[in-house]
Amino acid sequence: MRTIYFDNNATTKVAEEVLEEIKPYFCELYGNPSSMHTFGGQVGIKIREAREKIAVLLGCEPAEIIFTGCGTESDNAAIRGTLAAYPDKRKVITTRVEHPAVLSVCRDLENHGYTVVEIPVDRKGRLNIEQLAEQLTEDTAIVTVMYANNETGTIFPVEKIAEMTANKGIVFHTDAVQAVGKIPLNLSKSTIDLLSISGHKLHAPKGVGILYVRKGTRLAPFMLGGHQEAGRRAGTENVPGIIGLGRACELAMQNFSEENKKVRQLRDKLEKSILEKCPDCMVNGDPENRLPNTSNISFEFIEGEAILLMLDKFGICASSGSACTSGSLEPSHVLRAMGVPFTAAHGSIRFSLSRYNTEQDVDYTIEKIPEIVNKLRKLSPFVPK
Amino acid sequence: MWEYTDKVKDHFFNPHNVGEIENPDGVGEVGSLACGDALRLTFKLDKNGRIAEAKFKTFGCASAIATSSVLTEIIKGMTLEEAAKVTNKDIADYLGGLPEQKMHCSVMGREALEAAIENYHTGGKKKHELEGKVVCNCFGVTENEIERVIRENDLTTVEQVTNYCKAGGGCGGCKGEIEKIIERIQGDKAGQVTETQPRWAGRLTNIQKIQMIQQTINEQIRPALRADGGDIELIDVDGDKVIVALRGMCAKCAIADITMKDLVEAKLREFVSSELYVEEIKNTAGDQRK
Numbered sequence: 030m031r032t033i034y035f036d037n038n039a040t041t042k043v044a045e046e047v048l049e050e051i052k053p054y055f056c057e058l059y060g061n062p063s064s065m066h067t068f069g070g071q072v073g074i075k076i077r078e079a080r081e082k083i084a085v086l087l088g089c090e091p092a093e094i095i096f097t098g099c100g101t102e103s104d105n106a107a108i109r110g111t112l113a114a115y116p117d118k119r120k121v122i123t124t125r126v127e128h129p130a131v132l133s134v135c136r137d138l139e140n141h142g143y144t145v146v147e148i149p150v151d152r153k154g155r156l157n158i159e160q161l162a163e164q165l166t167e168d169t170a171i172v173t174v175m176y177a178n179n180e181t182g183t184i185f186p187v188e189k190i191a192e193m194t195a196n197k198g199i200v201f202h203t204d205a206v207q208a209v210g211k212i213p214l215n216l217s218k219s220t221i222d223l224l225s226i227s228g229h230k231l232h233a234p235k236g237v238g239i240l241y242v243r244k245g246t247r248l249a250p251f252m253l254g255g256h257q258e259a260g261r262r263a264g265t266e267n268v269p270g271i272i273g274l275g276r277a278c279e280l281a282m283q284n285f286s287e288e289n290k291k292v293r294q295l296r297d298k299l300e301k302s303i304l305e306k307c308p309d310c311m312v313n314g315d316p317e318n319r320l321p322n323t324s325n326i327s328f329e330f331i332e333g334e335a336i337l338l339m340l341d342k343f344g345i346c347a348s349s350g351s352a353c354t355s356g357s358l359e360p361s362h363v364l365r366a367m368g369v370p371f372t373a374a375h376g377s378i379r380f381s382l383s384r385y386n387t388e389q390d391v392d393y394t395i396e397k398i399p400e401i402v403n404k405l406r407k408l409s410p411f412v413p414k
Numbered sequence: 415m416w417e418y419t420d421k422v423k424d425h426f427f428n429p430h431n432v433g434e435i436e437n438p439d440g441v442g443e444v445g446s447l448a449c450g451d452a453l454r455l456t457f458k459l460d461k462n463g464r465i466a467e468a469k470f471k472t473f474g475c476a477s478a479i480a481t482s483s484v485l486t487e488i489i490k491g492m493t494l495e496e497a498a499k500v501t502n503k504d505i506a507d508y509l510g511g512l513p514e515q516k517m518h519c520s521v522m523g524r525e526a527l528e529a530a531i532e533n534y535h536t537g538g539k540k541k542h543e544l545e546g547k548v549v550c551n552c553f554g555v556t557e558n559e560i561e562r563v564i565r566e567n568d569l570t571t572v573e574q575v576t577n578y579c580k581a582g583g584g585c586g587g588c589k590g591e592i593e594k595i596i597e598r599i600q601g602d603k604a605g606q607v608t609e610t611q612p613r614w615a616g617r618l619t620n621i622q623k624i625q626m627i628q629q630t631i632n633e634q635i636r637p638a639l640r641a642d643g644g645d646i647e648l649i650d651v652d653g654d655k656v657i658v659a660l661r662g663m664c665a666k667c668a669i670a671d672i673t674m675k676d677l678v679e680a681k682l683r684e685f686v687s688s689e690l691y692v693e694e695i696k697n698t699a700g701d702q703r704k
Contacts, residue, residue: 342427
């Protein structure tokens with residue numbers, strides 16, 4: 030059966046070009062980049078090149094890039110590393126819709142005597158900037174706000190927030206895991222201090238991430254050991270991962286506008302057709318400021334896990350904000366923070382596309398969705414007669 | 415991804431007895447949209463008093479739909495006395511088992527069946543109603559219901575209770591209470607699993623007291639406040655005086671005094687020391703402590 034992959038906010042396919050690039054670094058060029066001999070040293074050069082390619086995509090200097098093991102590590106390191114560098118500041122500001130990689134860290138800090146302020150969002154998932162501004166007190170060590178939300182695709186005004194924090198001398202971190210590679214970024218023109226990236230969200234392999242640290246930003250080292258990554262993140266480099274990520278950034282750079290246009294068209298077609306063909310559906314998030322690849326749709330009266338399983342039978346991969354899919358009993362904290370009613374949150378499905386999706390993928394899904402929704406609604410006691 | 419048995423998948427993709435019987439002899443309803451699953455069960459008896467026909471409508475995940483479907487199969491042909499003896503375990507076993515976190519679906523089936531039988535006998539309520547004290551406010555689960563799943567399924571941990579009837583799965587503020595119910599019913603068995611702090615005898619050292627206050631706030635108080643969009647911060651402990659600040663919704667709340675007295679003080683007295691009293695500091699955004 031054909032797989033139709035609409036779950037690219039969860040993870041993406043490794044690009045064929047990336048795989049080709051990293052193949053030699055397992056059995057042939059397996060040297061340690063820190064070694065003194067040429068055999069290892071040549072790998073060190075490749076890592077430097079990868080760092081340079083990534084710097085081009087981000088519009089930053091290569092020395093501002095720290096390689097990590099994943100986006101979650103980057104988030105943890107940014108927040109904890111900042112607090113360790115400012116021991117007298119005890120306040121952290123974040124939002125109610127962050128990824129758990131940020132939110133769980135903040136909630137843990139709260140248990141250790143830090144004051145954590147979570148800024149709310151409105152019905153469309155937009156941040157209350159005035160409220161955030163009011164909270165920027167002298168005691169604040171770090172503000173961490175995601176670039177774009179993973180569930181709804183809503184893009185936050187992080188550049189504006191970064192200006193506000195810069196004026197007050199507060200460190201600003203953004204989890205840009207969902208944004209990098211999907212929307213253009215130029216850190217040389219920005220006042221963002223720390224930015225997290227995950228390789229596998231932009232067609233690089235899993236197991237590699239980046240923490241961008243603006244030159245001059247105070248950050249405590251977060252893995253002690255050797256001298257790798259300027260001593261901030263010790264440990265032998267994930268060579269294939271880093272080289273793959275370099276290539277993936279290069280590819281993202283090359284195809285940015287064209288691919289974004291294509292992905293957006295496919296997403297819009299999928300979304301529009303579903304809304305037309307299925308009554309009692311609605312889109313979650315801010316249609317004005319949204320990633321081009323993400324669509325989050327709530328289907329009233331039916332439950333997300335059931336929809337996913339039916340889609341799965343047709344080889345269609347998506348995800349849901351329903352409680353049943355997470356293993357918890359509460360539906361998506363993002364949708365709940367937005368004030369999406371329980372019923373719509375339980376029946377929410379996220380479709381996230383990539384450049385590898387085709388028109389046929391979309392057409393096939395458009396054909397199957399009404400069938401699935403009707404079948405489940407026949408079972409539901411809540412459908413009005 | 416959940417690992418469902420083939421039988422669960424089969425009943426999900428091809429559910430039996432979907433719909434609603436017209437003029438049924440019994441109707442049972444359980445759950446709600448807010449809870450994430452709901453079931454409406456109807457049945458009709460034949461002239462020998464056996465269930466001739468049973469139908470369901472369900473809102474919920476694959477296992478909720480599958481358990482509803484097999485429930486209608488199981489009870490067909492039973493007398494109401496026999497049907498009343500069906501347990502959630504019978505339903506789960508019929509499906510070849512359910513993932514532990516999905517056991518509450520089987521409990522929902524049993525509850526709907528009970529409500530339908532009661533509706534037949536009394537003609538009265540058809541909704542599975544709450545009897546006794548509500549322990550879990552998030553999912554509206556009563557002490558009776560929690561006791562029952564513990565007994566019928568021999569549960570010994572809070573996590574299991576959450577899996578079976580959802581209690582404790584929301585804000586988590588009632589976990590301490592669920593622990594006590596388990597302890598009461600399972601006695602020695604539960605002794606090895608409860609992780610609550612021992613009730614301290616005699617005097618606490620200052621460090622012990624402060625640590626226990628912080629722990630109680632983290633585990634017993636904050637989750638409940640969070641559920642209402644609020645938060646609490648421990649500022650200081652001075653002898654038996656516990657100084658706290660309320661944040662978010664709680665700080666602006668008109669009934670904040672009641673929240674304070676009722677919740678914070680009661681919990682601290684229960685879990686740490688009966689001597690404690692609480693004082694609230696207003697308008698500290700953390701800035702005063704520089």
